[in-house]
Amino acid sequence: MANAERHASDDIHVEFENIGKSYDGRVMAVQDFNLSVRRGEFLSLLGPSGSGKTTCLMMLAGFEAPTTGAIRIAGRSVHALPPRKRGIGMVFQDYALFPHMTVADNLAFPLDVRGMSRDETRGLVRRALRLVRLEGFEGRRPGQLSGGQQQRVAIARALVFEPDLVLMDEPLGALDRHLREEMQYEIRRIHRTLGVTIVYVTHDQQEAMVMSDRVAVLRDGRIEQVAPPESLYEEPERSFVARFIGENNRLHGRVLSIEKDICRVRVGEDIVQAILVAPCEPGDATTLSIRPARIAVSPRPGLYTNEFDARIRDITFVGDHLRIRVEACGREDFVAKIPNMVGHGAVLEGDVVRIGWTPTDCRVLDAGEDHDA
Amino acid sequence: MPAKITMRSAAENRARLRAAGLALPLVAFVGVTFVAPLVSMLVRSVYDPVVADALPETIALLDDWDGMNVPEEAVFEAAARELLVAQEERTIGQIAGRVNRVQGGLRSVLVVSARRLRDASGSVGRDSMVDINPAWEEVETWHALRTAGERYTTRHYLAAVDLTRLPDGSVVRQAPDRRIYVPLFVRTLMVSLGVTLLCLILGYPLAHLIAHSPPRRGGLLLALVLVPFWTSLLVRTTSWIVLLQNQGVVNDLLVAAGFVADDARLALIYNMTGTFVAMTHVLLPFMVLPLYSVMHTIPRSHMSAAASLGARPGQAFWRVYWPQSLPGVGAGSLLVFILAIGYYITPALVGGSTGQLISNMVAYHMQTSLNWGLASALGGIILVCVSILYILYDRVTGGGRLGVT
Numbered sequence: 001m002a003n004a005e006r007h008a009s010d011d012i013h014v015e016f017e018n019i020g021k022s023y024d025g026r027v028m029a030v031q032d033f034n035l036s037v038r039r040g041e042f043l044s045l046l047g048p049s050g051s052g053k054t055t056c057l058m059m060l061a062g063f064e065a066p067t068t069g070a071i072r073i074a075g076r077s078v079h080a081l082p083p084r085k086r087g088i089g090m091v092f093q094d095y096a097l098f099p100h101m102t103v104a105d106n107l108a109f110p111l112d113v114r115g116m117s118r119d120e121t122r123g124l125v126r127r128a129l130r131l132v133r134l135e136g137f138e139g140r141r142p143g144q145l146s147g148g149q150q151q152r153v154a155i156a157r158a159l160v161f162e163p164d165l166v167l168m169d170e171p172l173g174a175l176d177r178h179l180r181e182e183m184q185y186e187i188r189r190i191h192r193t194l195g196v197t198i199v200y201v202t203h204d205q206q207e208a209m210v211m212s213d214r215v216a217v218l219r220d221g222r223i224e225q226v227a228p229p230e231s232l233y234e235e236p237e238r239s240f241v242a243r244f245i246g247e248n249n250r251l252h253g254r255v256l257s258i259e260k261d262i263c264r265v266r267v268g269e270d271i272v273q274a275i276l277v278a279p280c281e282p283g284d285a286t287t288l289s290i291r292p293a294r295i296a297v298s299p300r301p302g303l304y305t306n307e308f309d310a311r312i313r314d315i316t317f318v319g320d321h322l323r324i325r326v327e328a329c330g331r332e333d334f335v336a337k338i339p340n341m342v343g344h345g346a347v348l349e350g351d352v353v354r355i356g357w358t359p360t361d362c363r364v365l366d367a368g369e370d371h372d373a
Numbered sequence: 374m375p376a377k378i379t380m381r382s383a384a385e386n387r388a389r390l391r392a393a394g395l396a397l398p399l400v401a402f403v404g405v406t407f408v409a410p411l412v413s414m415l416v417r418s419v420y421d422p423v424v425a426d427a428l429p430e431t432i433a434l435l436d437d438w439d440g441m442n443v444p445e446e447a448v449f450e451a452a453a454r455e456l457l458v459a460q461e462e463r464t465i466g467q468i469a470g471r472v473n474r475v476q477g478g479l480r481s482v483l484v485v486s487a488r489r490l491r492d493a494s495g496s497v498g499r500d501s502m503v504d505i506n507p508a509w510e511e512v513e514t515w516h517a518l519r520t521a522g523e524r525y526t527t528r529h530y531l532a533a534v535d536l537t538r539l540p541d542g543s544v545v546r547q548a549p550d551r552r553i554y555v556p557l558f559v560r561t562l563m564v565s566l567g568v569t570l571l572c573l574i575l576g577y578p579l580a581h582l583i584a585h586s587p588p589r590r591g592g593l594l595l596a597l598v599l600v601p602f603w604t605s606l607l608v609r610t611t612s613w614i615v616l617l618q619n620q621g622v623v624n625d626l627l628v629a630a631g632f633v634a635d636d637a638r639l640a641l642i643y644n645m646t647g648t649f650v651a652m653t654h655v656l657l658p659f660m661v662l663p664l665y666s667v668m669h670t671i672p673r674s675h676m677s678a679a680a681s682l683g684a685r686p687g688q689a690f691w692r693v694y695w696p697q698s699l700p701g702v703g704a705g706s707l708l709v710f711i712l713a714i715g716y717y718i719t720p721a722l723v724g725g726s727t728g729q730l731i732s733n734m735v736a737y738h739m740q741t742s743l744n745w746g747l748a749s750a751l752g753g754i755i756l757v758c759v760s761i762l763y764i765l766y767d768r769v770t771g772g773g774r775l776g777v778t
C-alpha cells in the first residue's frame with residue numbers, strides 16, 4: 001500500500017489546535033478544541049443547539065477569528081486568509097441562494113469572480129447540475145424551486161469551483177423527514193464520487209451516524225468524543241455521549257473496587273460489575289451505561305454476573321422487537337429490547353422477572369451532569 | 374352536496390359584504406379628500422364657463438367671425454348689451470379678469486366700457502364703443518374675448534408650457550421674456566433629481582447600517598431617523614435658517630476657522646442652496662425607510678456566501694447585495710422624487726427668489742393671481758409626470774409590486 005508509506009501528516013487536511021473562541025470576551029463559545037480531519041473524510045460535528053458547532057465552522061471558513069489557537073488547512077495556518085481566499089465550498093443552513101439570479105447564474109457566480117471563460121463556466125455548471133441531478137433547471141430562479149431542489153443547488157454551487165474542502169451547516173434542517181433521508185443519501189453519494197473532505201454540522205444524531213466516517217460530539221463548546229459511528233454507539237467514553245447517541249440505560253452509582261478493568265459499582269441496594277472506560281478511583285461517583293438490546297430477560301440462571309429482579313411496567317410491540325420497561329436497580333425506566341420471536345417466554349405487565357447482562361456490555365463512565373437526577 | 378356549497382358561498386358573500394362595509398368609511402374619506410378635489414382640479418384646467426355664460430350671444434357671434442377684420446355691427450351691439458347686463462349683475466370684474474389673462478391691459482377696457490355704457494343712452498353700437506375706448510377697433514381685443522369665451526379650452530395648458538395661440542389659430546411659443554413655466558419645470562425636475570440622488574447617497578449607507586445592526590442598536594438608529602417626523606416641518610425648515618443664514622452658525626464657523634472672509638460670507642439660504650439642503654434633510658427619512666424595509670430582508674448569509682465563493686467585497690456588494698436592494702432604491706427614490714416635485718413649504722421659506730419651484734407657482738396662481746385654471750393646468754402636468762414615473766417604476770421593478778399596472 002503506497003498510502004502507508006506517506007507521512008502520516010500528509011493525510012491531515014484540516015487541523016484545529018487548541019482553538020478557543022469567545023464572542024464577548026467572557027463566555028467561551030468554544031474551548032480546548034483539538035481536532036484533525038483527514039483528507040477525503042466525512043466528519044460530522046454533532047451536538048445540541050448552542051454547543052458551538054456553527055462557531056467552529058465559521059472559524060474554519062474564515063468568518064470568525066479564533067480567540068486562541070491555530071487552524072491549519074493542508075498544513076498551513078489560515079489565520080491571515082480572508083474567506084474568499086480559503087477556497088472552501090460552503091453550504092449554508094438557509095442555502096443563501098441569490099434570489100435575483102437563475103440557477104445557472106448562481107452556479108456560475110464563483111466561476112465568474114475567478115475570471116473563468118464563458119465556455120469553461122458553462123461546462124462546469126452543467127457538470128455540477130448533473131452531479132446533483134438537476135439538469136434542465138438552469139433557467140429557474142431559486143424561488144421557483146422546492147426546498148429539496150434549492151438544497152441541491154446550494155450543494156452544487158459549493159462544489160462547482162472544485163474545492164477540496166466543503167463545509168455544511170445543518171443543510172437538511174429545513175427539509176421534511178422523507179426528503180432529508182433522500183438528501184442524506186445524495187450527499188454521501190456525492191462525497192464518494194468526488195472524494196472531497198466534508199465537515200458537516202448537525203444536531204441530529206441519527207443523521208450524523210448514517211452519514212459520517214467519524215463524528216465529533218460537542219457539548220458546551222468542548223469535544224466530548226471523536227470516533228466512527230459504530231464505536232460511538234458501542235463504546236461511548238463519556239456519559240454525555242452515551243445519553244446523546246442512541247438509547248442507553250444509565251445507572252448512577254459509586255465505585256467500590258477496581259480489579260484490572262472490571263469495576264464493582266454500588267447502584268442503590270445492588271452491586272453491578274462493569275467494564276472500566278473512564279479513569280476512576282474507588283469512591284468516585286460514576287454513570288453506568290447499558291444498551292437496551294444487551295439486556296437479557298429471564299435468562300438461564302447463573303449465565304450473567306449481573307442479575308437482578310425486575311418488575312415489568314409495560315411492554316411495547318415495535319415490529320421486530322419488544323420494548324420492555326421495567327423497575328430495576330432503583331430506576332423505574334430501565335429499558336430492555338428483546339427479539340420478537342414466536343414462543344419467546346411469555347411476559348406480562350406486572351410480572352417480576354430476572355434480568356441480566358455481562359460486565360463487558362456495561363460501561364463505567366464519568367458521573368455526568370445529571371448524576372443526582 | 375350542493376346545499377352545503379350554496380350555504381357556504383352565501384356565508385362567504387356575507388363575509389365579503391361585511392368586509393366591503395368596513396372599508397366604506399375609508400373609501401368615502403379617500404373620495405372626499407382626494408378624488409373629488411383631484412377631479413375638480415382637472416376639470417377646472419380645461420373648463421371655464423364664466424365668460425361663455427355671461428356673454429353668450431357675443432361669443433356665439435364671434436364663433437362665425439372670420440377673425441381678419443373688425444367684427445360686424447351686430448357683434449358690437451350684442452357685446453354692449455351683454456356687458457351692460459354684466460355690469461348690473463356685478464360679474465364684469467370676473468369677466469374682465471379672465472379676458473385680461475388672455476391679453477394684458479384689457480381689464481380696464483372692459484370695466485370702463487361697461488360703466489360708461491350704463492351712462493350712454495339710445496342705440497349703442499360700433500361707433501359709441503370705439504368712442505369709449507379705441508381698443509374695440511382692434512382685432513386682438515375681439516380675439517381675446519373669443520378665447521376667453523371658450524367653454525372648453527386648452528389655453529391653460531398652453532400657457533402652462535409657455536405656448537400661446539395666435540389669432541389665426543396657430544400655436545407658437547411665448548416671447549422669450551415671457552417663458553416662465555418651462556424653465557421652472559426644468560428647474561423643479563433638476564432639483565428633484567438632485568435631492569433624490571443626494572438622499573440616496575446619504576440614505577443608502579444609513580439604511581444598510583440600520584438593517585444590519587444588532588436589533589437593539591438598529592431600533593435606536595431607526596428611531597433617530599424617525600425623530601424628524603415628530604418635529605413640525607416648519608420647525609425643521611426654519612432651523613435651517615438659523616444654521617445657514619448670513620450670520621448663522623455655519624457661516625460663523627467657517628469665518629472662525631478662516632475658510633471664509635468675514636465680509637465674504639457665503640449665501641447659503643434664500644437661494645437654490647437653501648432649497649437643496651433643507652429639502653434633502655426633510656425628505657431623507659422617505660428614502661431611508663423603504664431602503665431599510667427591503668434591506669433587512671436580505672439575509673446576512675448572502676454576503677458570507679458570496680465571500681466563501683471567492684467574491685471580493687466589491688463584487689459581493691454589486692452583484693449580490695445591490696441588485697437585491699434595488700426595489701428599495703426604486704421605491705425610496707420614487708417617493709422622494711414625487712414629494713420633491715410637488716414640494717412647496719420648504720422652497721417658499723428658504724428658497725428666496727431663485728429657489729422657487731413649480732408648486733410655489735401653483736400656490737401663487739391659487740392664492741394671489743386667482744388664475745385657478747392655470748394653477749390647475751400646472752398641477753395637472755405635475756400629476757401626469759408623476760403618474761408616468763410611477764408606471765415606469767412599476768414596470769422596471771417587475772410589475773404589480775405596488776399593486777398597480
Ligand SMILES: Nc1ncnc2c1ncn2[C@@H]1O[C@H](COP(=O)(O)OP(=O)(O)O)[C@@H](O)[C@H]1O
Pocket residue numbers: 023024029047048049050051052053054055056
Ligand atoms: N455572533 C455571535 N455573537 C455572540 N455570541 C454568539 C454568536 N454566535 C454564536 N454565539 C454563541 O456561541 C455559542 C455557540 O453558538 P453556535 O456556534 O451557533 O452553536 P450551534 O451552531 O452548535 O448551535 C452559543 O452560546 C451562542 O449564543
Ligand SMILES: [Mg+2]
Pocket residue numbers: 053054055
Ligand atoms: Mg448552528
